[in-house]
Amino acid sequence: MQLKPGMAAEYRRRHDELWPDLAEALSQAGIHDYSIFLDEETLILFAVLKLRENHSADALPQLPVMRRWWDHMADIMEVEPGNRPREWPLQPMFYFA
Template sequence: MQRVCFQLQVRADRLAEYRQRHQAVWPDMLRALAETGWHNYSLFLRDDGLLIGYFETPSLELAQQRMARTEVNTRWQDEMAPFFEGLDGTTPDQGFDRLTEIFHLEDQLAQGTDDAEVV
């Protein structure tokens, strides 16, 4: 399972509405996300508009392709795009900046790092 973390920048003048929109995401959008491989999905928003997203998926490429084929995603991306800075014509679900994972507790524990120094 891939762990995907990404960032986007929400426009300062749209922060309140962006928060409100995510209090009750359309039920068909929620189902589409789950059915196309976006699992354990969370969004975190800083007061200056920095948005951090995290989800797990068997394949990021496949999850994005499957979502792109849904009608609800087309509507959602069209409505959400104006909330973001710097997308340059791409949709938020395709234009995010992916962050590189550098540490995962369970992976290191599974590698048997019992001899690691505890500080």
């Protein structure tokens, strides 16, 4: 994901105040151990999360709370039409277990 310049503190503040109904939706979808990292030079946000077996994370974009969150974040991030955060896949390069 891509943060807009000068928005790092605001991004952190909004996530520090994550809405309880969004947190519940993420948990119910099977998401846990979720972290977002910022590359301060490029303003790229990198998210890492774990999904439980039989998760329903693919259904999150249809939830009203998720769409409200996207609208809430659209002014500080690069977004697609509909305010979904702009995302792109990364090529795995190394894994150590």
